[in-house]
Amino acid sequence: MWEADRDTRLGGMTWVRGVTRSGVLLGVAVVVFVQFLLSLVMLFPGVLLGLVFLIPPPVLYGRRLTNRWRAMFAAWTGRAVPEPYRPPPADPEPDADGMYRHDATLYKTPRFPRFFQRLDWLMKDPATKRDLTWQLLFPFVVVALVPVGLLVAPWTVRAVGVWSAWMLTPMDPARAARKLTRGARTQRRLLAWGRAGLLVCCAALEVVLLAFSLACFTLGFGLGFIFTIPVAVSHFRWMANLRRQFAQWGGVEVPRPYEPELRPHRRPDGMLQVRNNLYKTESMAGFNARWLWLWHDVASWRDLVWLAVDPVVTVVLLGPPVAAGVYGAFGLALPWLWTTVFDAEWSAWYGAWDGDRTAGLIIGVCLVAVALVTAGQLVTVHARWTALLLRPTREAALRRRVEQLTRSRADAVDAQAAEVRRIERDLHDGAQARLIAVGLTLGAIERLMDTDPAAARRLVKQTKETAAAALEELRDLVRGIHPPVLSERGLADAVRALALDLSTDTAADVTVTGTLPGRPPAPVESAAYFAVSELIANATRHGGAAKVTVDLGHEHGLLRVVVTDDGTGGADPSRGTGLRGIERRLGTFDGTLALHSPPGGPTVATLELPCVLSSPKTSTC
Structure with a gap:
C-alpha cells in the first residue's frame, strides 16, 4: 500500500514537472522564434x-x-552538450x-583584415x-508536441530535449564527412539537371537560328541577295562555341575547328589579291x-548540320528528365502541398x-528522383554527341597540331638561346673573372717571393680562396644546367634532395610522395x-607557404x-614570367600546366608530360 502511494506521488511529481517544463518550452519557443526573426x-x-558589418552581431x-x-x-537530459564552435582566428600579423x-x-591597419577573418570564422x-x-x-x-505533452508530458518533453541536444551538439567528424559527401552528390545532381534544362532552352533557341539561316539562304539563292549567304553559315557560331564550352560539363573537350580567317593581300601594283582574284x-x-573563308571552311x-539536327537530339535525349523533374515537382508534388496542407482549391486534372x-x-517524388539520377549521365552522352559534329576534322586537327609544334619549336629555340646567354654571362661575370684574378695574383706572388715572402704567403692564401670560390661557382653553374643527382638517381630522388635542401634553407616543410617505376627520358626529367x-x-618566396607537397x-x-602548397594563392600566369616559362618548357614536350590558385589558397599546380618510362638507373657510388 505504501509502495503504491509512493509510486502515485512520484508519478504526480513527474507529471507536474513535465507540465512545468512544457510551459518553459513554450516560453523558450517564443524567445527562440523572436531570436531567429531578429537574426x-x-x-x-x-x-x-x-x-557585411551587420552579419557578426546577430x-x-x-x-x-x-549556449543558455x-x-x-x-540539465534536462543529463548529458553534456558542449559548444560546437570553432576557435576564433588569431589577430592578423x-x-x-x-x-x-x-x-x-x-x-x-589590422582593422579590416581582423573583421574579414572573424566574418569568415562565423560564416564558414x-x-x-x-x-x-x-x-x-x-x-x-x-507547438506540435507540447499540446500532447500535457497528457504525456515526460515523454514529449524529453523528446524535445534530446532532439535539441542532438542538434546543438558538435557533429561527429565521420557523420559530418558523410553529410558533406551526400550534400555534394545532391548538388552535382541538381546542377546536372539544371544544365540539362539550359541545354533544352538552347535547343529551342537553335530552332530560331536555323529559321534565320534558311531565310538568309532563300534571300541569297532565290532573290540574289548574295551578301546574306555568308551570314547564313556564320551568324550562329556564337551558339556553336557556347555549346563547345558546355561540352566540358560531360568531360569532353571540343576545341574550335575553324580555319584562320582569309584576308586580302596587297600587291606591289596596288591591287588587292584574294587567292586568284584581284580587286581594286x-x-x-x-x-x-x-x-x-566561310564557304570553303568545312x-x-x-x-x-549540327544546328539542324541538335534540337531534335537534345529534346529526345534531355527532354524526358527535364520534363519529369518539372512535372513531378510543380505538377504533382507541390499541388498536393497546397491542396492538402493549406486546404486550397483542387482540380481533378491537375496535381x-x-x-x-x-x-x-x-x-x-519518384519522377523528380529519376530525373536527378539520370540527368548527369544524359548530359555526358549529350556532350559526346556535341563533339561528334562540332570537333575539328582530322585535317583541322593536323593543322592545329602543326601550328602547336611550330610554336613549341620556336619556344624551344628561344629558351635554348636564353640558356646559352645565361651560361655565357655567368661564366664571364663569375668564374672567368675569378680565374683572371688568380692569374694576376700569381704574377704578383712571383714578384714578391724574393723581396717580401710574408706578403707572398698572404697572396697565396687569397689565391686559394679565390680558386675555391671559382670552383664553387662552376659547380653551381653545372647544377643549374643539369644537376648531377638527377643524372645519377633520377627524378624522384632529385626532387627529394631538392625538398631537403629547401626545408633546410627555408622554414617551409616540403614533402615528396609517390614513386616512379622507371625513368623518363633525360630531357623530360630535366624539364620536370x-x-x-x-x-x-x-x-x-611569393606565396608564403609553410607546407608544400609534391606528388609524383x-x-x-x-x-x-x-605540387600543392598552403600559401596565399592568387598565382596567375598572365602576371609573371615564371609560370609562363614553365608552360613554355613543358610545351616543348607536349606537356601541360594546370593551375588552381584561388585568393587565399591553397595552390595546386598539376604538371603532365607524355613519356614512356625506361628501366630505373641506379647510381654506381
Missing part, C-alpha cells in the same frame, strides 16, 4: 545588400543565447613591409548553420575574302494521378625537375606531378 532581419541586408549574440539553451537541455594582408588586398563554421536550423525548427516542434577596293576584297557546314492526390505525390623547382620556389606518379603514358 534574419540583420542577416538579410548583410548577405543580399552587401552590408550571430555572436545568438551564440550567447543558444544548451545548458538547459544538458603584418608583413615585412608593415602592411596587413587579407586574400589579395593589403591594408595599413558549420555550427552557425546548425544553430539557425534549430532556431527555425524548434518553435514548430514545440578594300570593301569588295574584304567581302569576297570573308565569303571564300566547319561551317558541319555547324549548319493528381488518376484522380488520387496521394498517388500523384508519390509518383511526383626545373618546373618543380620553380613552383616550390614561387610557393615559398606515372600512368597511361603520362608523367604527372602535383
